[in-house]
Structure formats: C-alpha cells, structure tokens
Amino acid sequence: MVKRLEHYTSSQCPVACSLDILGDHWTLLIIRELLFTQNHQYRDLLTIPEGISSNILSDRLKKLEEQEIIASAYRPDNKRDKLYYLTERGKGLIFVILEISRWADQNLGDRILISDDCRPMLDQPPKTVAKQIFKQLAEWEAANVND
C-alpha cells in the first residue's frame, strides 16, 4: 500500500507541518475568499475565477474545518444557507497571504495584476492591513453568525 505520508509523521518543521495543511493548489484560495470577500457560502466559493471543482471544494472545506481553520454555521432564519468563516487560527494566515502577494508583486509582475482596491494592502504594513480586515470580518460575523 502506498499512501501519502503527511510530513508531520517524519518532521516537526513548521514549514513542513504547515504544508500538510496549506500545501496544495486550492486551500489558500478558499482562505483568500473568506478573508477578503463576502463569499462565505459553498455556491459562492464555486464561482471563484480559478474554477474549483465541487468535490475538491467539499474536501478542502472538510479538512479546513477538521484543522479548525474555518468553522461553519447555518443561517438561523434559512437552514439552506450554510456559512463558512475563519477561526482565529485561520485569520492568522492573512500574514502568509500578504507575504505571498508581496513576493508575487515583486517577482511575477508579468503574470499578475494587483487591483487598485488591493494595492493599499501591499503598501501598508501587514499589521495595519490585518487590523482593518479583522474589523470587517468581526462586523460580518456579528451580523451573520451567532454561536
């Protein structure tokens, strides 16, 4: 039997163990959406421009919930709407995403485009950006989640 070994079974390196969770093509895109957009439902996430498959989305949401990076709740007044949102652990990934974006801005300039909306996030200190984003998320949570 050849099963993929997770790094944490052979390494306690913080990079390796993080890659067990984040090291694929889709996970950070889901976190990007939950951080920066109003897309908090399954159907919203299915519409990201990169075009994620429904089975992959389902799998990643499950794994992220297992790792307590996201949580979910049904909207009380409409049980058809399941809302996904970041935990504190998940929100902390904003600093990783900002550094990746900064690297891409400096090194993949021909391939990428930073919109005018997003540019300030690379020009300001990460902590300032995070504080602002966290405030927005808190407001969204106050309005949509109660647990």
Add this chain to the structure above:
Amino acid sequence: MVKRLEHYTSSQCPVACSLDILGDHWTLLIIRELLFTQNHQYRDLLTIPEGISSNILSDRLKKLEEQEIIASAYRPDNKRDKLYYLTERGKGLIFVILEISRWADQNLGDRILISDDCRPMLDQPPKTVAKQIFKQLAEWEAANVND
C-alpha cells in the same frame, strides 16, 4: 483529455499565480533547504527528514529552474557535483517561509518544534533575519559558484 489548468490561465491574482509555483507539498521544503542549510546538491536534498522521492525532487528542481527561482552549476573542479542555489527571486521567498513558520509557531504548537537555532529567526524582525541569511548565502556563493 483532462489536464490540470494552471491558475494563471484564468486568474491574475497574486496568490493564485504563486500557488501555480509553490502550491504543493515539496517545493517550499526545497527552498527551505537552499535558504537555511548547506544542502545544495541533489543527494543532500534526497536526505531531508520529510523523505522526498527522487523523481519528485527531479521534477521540482526542473520546474523551479524554469521559473528562475533556482539556478544550478557544476562545481568547476568536479563535474560530478551539481550545485543548486537560489536566485534573487528565490531568496525573496524567505519572507513567505518566515511568515508560515510564525503562523505554525502560534497555531500548530503541538505538532512542531522550533529549535534553539531557529528561534531567533521568529523573534527578530524578518528583514533582520533575511539580511543575515542573504549574507551567508552570498558567502557560500562566492566560495562555490562562479558564473
């Protein structure tokens, strides 16, 4: 034919386009080695504790070289020794790796271990750490690479 689409064909998002390059289980571990250790040869990289397969290592080195994140050169006095090293583009990923490590330190504490050697890298400002590491790499390059 169902071929995996690279994100850059459908998105100009810096996160998505970076994931085309970095979004797997192994790439950042290779970059970690080239940044922080003296492991600059194929056989060295094969011995990382996470246990990378030789075909995967070969594939990733090739792709990283295509993306100009690493470069390689044979040691002039011994053509059997091929040395891999980071380009400026590759070195810039130190900030991503430091942020991932910081996140892991704060959120995956039960799974990971930061050695006494590495701890200062999380306690000092990233720029300070980078400057120090870049100096070490420059010294190594001066002694081992000439192109």
Add this chain to the structure above:
DNA sequence: TATTATTAATTGCATTATGCAAGCATTTGA
C-alpha cells in the same frame, strides 16, 4: 398541498500526480 428550485454536497469515471524500487549514463578516484 403539490411542485419546483436551490443548496450543499456525493458519486462515477477518466486522467494526472505521487511513492517506491530499480536501472542508467557520466564522472571520478584508485
């Protein structure tokens, strides 16, 4: 109340990626 639509998935199947062992060409030291 019956029907239809929406949502959040799950299933099936073909293709691609990965893990592991073995093999190969080139270089080098003896």
Add this chain to the structure above:
DNA sequence: TCAAATGCTTGCATAATGCAATTAATAATA
C-alpha cells in the same frame, strides 16, 4: 581499467484531481 558515486530516469502501483451527473434536504411558488 574498473568500481563507486552522482544525478538523474523509468516502470508500476496507488492516490489525487477534474468534470459531469446525481442526490437529499430545505425553501419558495403555484
């Protein structure tokens, strides 16, 4: 000249992914 080391490549089995179709539960509509 020959054996060992190096940097890969190949073959094969298993796992992950992409895409289309389907499903169960809930909500809206007739």
